[in-house]
Amino acid sequence: MTNSGNIFKYAMCNESMQELSWQQQCRIISEAGYGAIEVAPFTLVNCGVSDISAGQRKEMAVIMRDEGIVCDGLHWLFSPPPEGLHFTTPDQAVRQKSVAYLDELIDFCGDLDGSVMIFGSPKQRSTIDGMSIGDAKKYFAEGLVAVSDHAQSRGVKIMVEHLDKTQSDVINTLDEAWEFVERINHPAIQMMFDFHNTADETESLDVLVRRHLDHIYHVHIQEMDGQYLGTGTAADDFLETFQVLKDLNYDKWISLEVFDFSPGGRTIARESMRVMKEMEAKLS
Numbered sequence: 001m002t003n004s005g006n007i008f009k010y011a012m013c014n015e016s017m018q019e020l021s022w023q024q025q026c027r028i029i030s031e032a033g034y035g036a037i038e039v040a041p042f043t044l045v046n047c048g049v050s051d052i053s054a055g056q057r058k059e060m061a062v063i064m065r066d067e068g069i070v071c072d073g074l075h076w077l078f079s080p081p082p083e084g085l086h087f088t089t090p091d092q093a094v095r096q097k098s099v100a101y102l103d104e105l106i107d108f109c110g111d112l113d114g115s116v117m118i119f120g121s122p123k124q125r126s127t128i129d130g131m132s133i134g135d136a137k138k139y140f141a142e143g144l145v146a147v148s149d150h151a152q153s154r155g156v157k158i159m160v161e162h163l164d165k166t167q168s169d170v171i172n173t174l175d176e177a178w179e180f181v182e183r184i185n186h187p188a189i190q191m192m193f194d195f196h197n198t199a200d201e202t203e204s205l206d207v208l209v210r211r212h213l214d215h216i217y218h219v220h221i222q223e224m225d226g227q228y229l230g231t232g233t234a235a236d237d238f239l240e241t242f243q244v245l246k247d248l249n250y251d252k253w254i255s256l257e258v259f260d261f262s263p264g265g266r267t268i269a270r271e272s273m274r275v276m277k278e279m280e281a282k283l284s
Helices: 022-031 054-067 092-111 133-153 174-184 205-215 239-247 265-281
Strands: 009-013 036-039 070-074 116-119 157-160 189-194 216-221 253-256
Touching (some): 022 054, 054 070, 054 092, 070 253, 092 133, 116 216, 133 157, 157 174, 157 216, 174 189, 205 239, 253 265
Parallel strands (some): 009 036, 070 116, 157 189, 189 216, 216 253
């Protein structure tokens, strides 16, 4: 992998390059110094991941290997296509369909040798039709329990992502994410940390990460407004949290996920890596 020489392992999400071929995406990520690509399945399919045959998955794995990177996992699990999925709806048939698709995603992730699946997908997990947050959490947990053994058998962990209230009303803080994961109590269901999703936190990020790092299996990073690193103040604002990650020997992926794709994947990858290396250089 191309991460040699860095303190941390860096990955990059692929959706800023979705107009490019898989090989071009992998090459850009590798040349910028990342060790892994993180896949948003909707960028690769017309109907769902069943579009991608076993042979095509093997070819994707070969391309990653040839470009010197791996797949760290998946995110944006339920962003359409396919349409009509919702994981916490009161409609049992829709929930069953959504759980079945999560099973398909687990196999796709496993086939690419990915190890994490980030469950953010705010529109597909928020309350609808007047339901309570308690019911949404109940259905959320039931669905994850239903796939947990399958995920474990494929070497995949599903990460419950904390999302602030502007995105979802279900699990808004790291403390809530940990309480939810602890209640499920399965090794394949864990949590992650996203710098961007911390608007509802009342403590500093370094304090939160120090408290929860034993249970954090993935990190997403970007500027707080969702742009690539270097366009804002993340290099200063996140430095204490990076120091905590180093001090506590965090050895899992830190993945770049941006929401403004207009600068293009090559610029996003290169400039963000430059900032992360600068941050590393300031660590004691």
